[in-house]
Structure formats: C-alpha cells, structure tokens
Amino acid sequence: GCFVFKPSSKKRRWSEKTAHDFRSTSNDSEDTELRFVTCQSLWNQIKSETEQIQEHLNKQLLDKLVSFLSRSHSDFQEKTTEWTCRMKFREIPTAALVLGVNVTDHDLTFRSLSDVLQDNITPYVALLEAKDCPGIKNLMQKLMGQLMNCDIDVDSPEDEDSVQVSQNRIRCSMPSLTRWYKSVTKKTDSGTPSKKRKSSSRHWQSPPVVVIFKDMESFATKVLQDFIAISSQHIHELPLVLVFGIATSPMIIHRLLPHSVSSLLCIELFQSLSCKDHLSTIIDKLLLTSRFPFKLGEKVLQVLINIFLYHDFSVKNFIKGFQLCIVEHFYSQPLSVLCCHLVDIKKRVHSLSHDQCENIRKLPSFRRYVEKQESGKQIELLTNDSFLKVETEKLLEDLHVYHEDYVSILRCLHVFTSSLPKYPLGKQIRELHCACLENRVWETEEYESSLQLARMLNKTDLVTMLQQCVEILMSSSGKEFDKIVDKLKEFLTQFQNLEAEERERDVSISSQKELQKKTDLYHLQKTLLELKESRKSKKLTKFEMLRFEVVDYIDSLVRKYLVPADDRTLHEIVYFNTATVLRGHLNAAPRTALHTALNNPHWYLKNQALKCDGGGISNKAPDICIVYKLHLECGRLINLVDWLEAFSTVVMAAEEPNADAASSDQVDDIIHARFIRAVSELELLGFIKPSKQKTDHVARLTWGGC
Secondary structure (H helix, E strand, O other): OOOOOOOOOOOOOHHHHHHHHHHHHOOOOOOHHHHHHHHHHHHHHHHHHHHHHHHHHHHHHHHHHHHHHHHHOHHHHHOOOHHHHHHHOOOEEEEEEEOOOOHHHHHHHHHHHHHHHHHHOOOOEEEEOHHHOOOHHHHHHHHHHHHHHOOOOOOOHHHHHHHHHHHHHOOOOHHHHHHHHHHHHHHHHOOOOOOOOOOOOOOOOOOOEEEEEOOHHHOOHHHHHHHHHHHHOOOOOOOEEEEEEEOOOOOHHHHHOOHHHHOOEEEEEEEOOOHHHHHHHHHHHHOOOOOOOOEEOHHHHHHHHHHHHHHHOOHHHHHHHHHHHHHHHHHHOHHHHHOOOHHHHHHHHHOOOHHHHHHHHHOHHHHHHHHOOOHHHHHHHHHOHHHHHHHHHHHHHHHHHHHHHHHHHHHHHHHHHOOOOOOOOOOOHHHHHHHHHHOOHHHOHHHHHHHHHHOOOOHHHHHHHHHHHHHHHHHOOOOOHHHHHHHHHHHHHHHHOOOHHHHHHHHHHHHHHHHHHOOOHHHHHHHHHHHHHHHHHOOOOHHHHHHHHHHHHHHHHHHHHOOOHHHOOOHHHHEEOOHHHHHHHHOOOHHHHHHHHHHOOHHHHOOHHHOOOOOOOOOOOOHHHHHHHHHOOOOOEEEHHHHHHHHHHHHOOOOOOOOOHHHHHHHHHHHHHHHHHHHHHHHHHOOEEEOOOOOOEEEEOOOOOO
C-alpha cells in the first residue's frame, strides 16, 4: 500500500473554514447559518461518539500493555541481588504490537497508549519515527530530547532555557541518559519533583523508560541493531522497555534483527482488533442507530466501504469520508435544515419560508406521495403552505419512526442470516444493511436462499435466535414491538412444550437397530425403499410446522419494516445519495487535475486575466503553465534552446521593447532563470527527463489527452 502523510502545517480550524465556505459559496438563502450550525452540532456529536467507541475498542489492548509494562521491571523496584539482576536484566522487555496495515490509524493508538502510560505508569515515554531517526546518533538525540522535556517546568521559561542549554551540551549517549535518569529519580525520591510531573502514587519510585518505535519496518536495520545492543549493556541501570509498532507480521523482527540481537529481547506479542471489526463497530454505532438523523444512502456507503476494503483499511479515513458526506449534504441540500432531532422538527418546519415549501414540493419522493392522495388533498398540499407544513411534520416523524423500526428488525434478521452456513446475505450486518438499502431485499435470490436454509435449522438454534430477537426488540424504543415480542415469546413457549423431536429420535433409533439386524443386501435395499416411501407420504411434524411458521413470521416482519429508504417520503432531507460527488472528492485523478491546472490555470485560480480562448497562451499565466503548453506542441525530444525562445516570445509579448542594452541583458537573464525553474518543476512532476542522446534536449514522457 501507498500511504500519504500530509504535513501538519498551521491551518484554520475546520469550523471556521467550513463556515466561510458555507457563507461564501453556498446558495444565498436565509437558513445558511442555521444549516451550518446544525451541521457543526451533528458532527461534534458524531465525533464525540466515535472517540468513545475507539477508546472502548482499544481499552482491552491498552490494559494488556499496561499490565505487561507493570511487571516488566517489577524486580528493578525490589533491588534484588547483583547476580539475579545480571541474569534477569540481560534481556530488554519488548512488546511487539501488531496493528495491521492501516498505518494511518496507528497514531491514535500510540497517542492513547502514551497518555495511559503517563497517567498510570511512567512520565518517561518517547515516540520515535523512522523518518526522524536515519542514524543511531539521530535516534539518541530524538530519544533524549523527548525524555528530558518530560522534566521541564513549562511554567518557568528560565528553567526551560537552562535545561535546553544543558541538553545541547550533553553528549547524546546511553551513559548520559543513564546519568540523567539517576539524577531525576534521585531528585524525585528526595522530595523535589518537577512541577510538570508532580510526585504521585500512580508513578513508581523508579518508573521505567518506555521507547515506542511507531513504524518498526521503516527503521534501518543497522540503527535498530546498534540501539538494542547498546541498551542491553545498560539495562541493569536503566529500566528500559521497548514497544515495536508492527504493520505486517511479527516475523519482521527476526528478518530485521539477527539472532545475536533478537536474543537480547524478551518479546511478548500483542494483537490489536481487526480493522474490519473496527469498521463494523463504527457502522453499527453511527449508522445503524436512530440517535443521529443524518443517514448515508446505499451507493454512498458502498463507495466508502469499497475505499476502505480495496485501498487503505483505514477507519480514520472512513470517518473523514463520513464527515465529508455530512458537509456536502448540508451544503448542497437546502432542506437539510430539517435534518435534525425529533424534538426540533416541529419548530423548524413551522418556520419554513414559501421558497422552502416550494423546495419540498419539488422533491421526487414528495411528488410520488402527492400523486397517491385524493384530489382535494393534492390541491391543499400544492397550494396551502400551512397545510403542507403540518403534513411535512407528520411525514418527518414517520420517517424517524421508520428508522427506529428498521434498525431493530434489521438486527433481528441479521441474527438469523449470520447463523446460516453459507451467509447468502453476508456475515457482517453492514452487508445486510447495504442489501436492504439497495432494493427490496425479499425479492432477491440471496434472501430466498436464506429462507430455505432457515427452514432447515434445528430446534436449539431456532430457540437461541428467537431469544436474541426478543432481547433486541425489548431494548428498542419502537412502539409497535410489544405485539411482536408477545408473538415471539409464544413461539418459545411452543418450542419448550414440544415433544415431537424426541418421538422422531426414538423412531430413527429403532429403524437404525432394524437396519443393523438385517445384513442381507436384498432385505437392506427393501427396507431403505420402504423408509423412502414412508418419508414421501409422511406428514410434517409439529416441530416442522412450527419452524415454518416462525420463518414465515420473520419474513412478514422483513416485508413490513425493511422497506428501502428510497421508498419513504422526504428521504432526500436526511439521506445523502450523491455518490458521484463523493467519488470525485475521494477517488483522486492526479493526472487529470495536473493537466487542468497547467493547461487552464483559470479553472483553479479564478482569475479572468488567465482565461484564454482558442488554445492561446496568456503571458500572464504562471511560468510553468506557459512551459507546459509549449511542450505539448513538441515531439519526443524537445530542444531547450527553441523552447526558451518560444517561452521568451510569450513572456515578452505584451512588454514594450527597451532600447537600453544593459537592461535588456538583465531582462534576458531573468527570463532565462524563470525558464530554468519552470523546466525543473516540470521534470519534478514527471513530464520530462534529461535525454542521453542529445545534451541540449529533454525527452517528453507523457502523451495523449486527459
């Protein structure tokens, strides 16, 4: 995989930037500010929920790591005998943390781990990345810099300056780090801790030093070997613990490190939650709930899932895509002001203007709804705004009830389909959700196959599934589920009183004994034929009849409650269905974007002076644009002299001729420098390369239009 890490430059906050975009480029309507506030409030709620989910999912892994780090240097606190220390501390405690290939999600895990360690175990935690540690010297500088900053008092700038000066003077080596650690722990023991890390019972008297290698595969082998070998010589003085962040496989440790080095490590393996399970939990908590009014359409959800499965496995990027959907929906849909919680619907509906009422009448789903009404009601809906508002409020409340019922019945259906042997509708609930959003799921072949398999389930499985469905429906807030729960409990009672299965078992056992007695081939075939005929004419048992009744009842619930969202009136208000817009934002086409930017800079810069008609070249365009358009007119090899002359002609086209020769030469030098820089930029972008055939030529690398 290829992962892009954007630089952490100082940018405007998301809220400020989005507010500016809403106000400047959104269609001018009186509810623009309210739409932005609603969008921001909704995203803050979803963001808070997402952080809680991720914290909960990482809790088990972090607890195991904390337990490992707690016992890794427990003997160091007890001050055992010198011989025991030598034998025991020869190995460095190391946690191999396998996080998966979703590299962009690792930062959150390491940040949570660092916070937990600093709150409970030790203030001395260093996070190292391969890009900052090309050599052992850089690694030691980065390590000591991070650890010493743990002991700086941020409230007193004088102390910070003195520590910084002393740090620069200290030679970055393991003995220096050991001496610093002894001085810091001794200072803490004597009762003079730093103000930033106050003495606390949560931290040990001699807390371990935790070094986290965030991307172990990217570190140079020589750097890792040298650091481990040096650290092992000081492990009896410095309670060091290593944490390796691994994206691929634990075997990478033995591939990067020879046995002589890996034998110095006491490695314990930790496995994080699968990114697919992580995504399923996010979808379950954010999308399959009635807490948030905003919903994703089937095509949009499929785009986000496909990018996740086939590109990066990044939950972080999935959430960013979800955020983009929210912003795009509230930006492009004028009626998104009604995408709010149930308690706010009445107030917002009755504050709609006449133009907003007309927007409601233009919705395709509302048109279909009007066509089904009687003529008198049709006239009221199309002409009377007050009547329309009352009807809109009722329809939005019905849509909210539909979401509550949909989620509960979907979970019940998933209980049945996930227990089937072949998973016709998918094993994950997100797959079932997409199938229900796409079309009427009961009309698909996969659903029919699922029903056929469900009609062959045994008594134990059916009882377990019904019990799970009862729990799901009882925990739901749906008003119509009381009758359904009573019906399911009635089925459970019938199964408990059923004795047909035991009688069938007795019959089968007796027939098996009869078959065992008859060893003659003729009698055996005769008996098997008789059993086959008896099965054909045999009536369904009570258990089989009850099983068919249960499956048919579940089928009736699916047909009633799992109607696709596109069939619901006013679904456009809360559902974002513009998959093409989302795909254009997320699925980048860099070559097309580059060609557009260089060939038509007006498209991005919005400067009318750069607009050219008929394929001309404006001398006011950026130099790289002029050079690019000139290079499109050339063949495989481009003569740099001819190219420079053409560039100079375009640039000087609007300038008056100057008689002063000295100033003219100076201008030529400036144009020459501009040309060299533009050509270098084109080479950096990959459009040209130096030619070995002719030194004064460059070779063109791209052909054809975009």
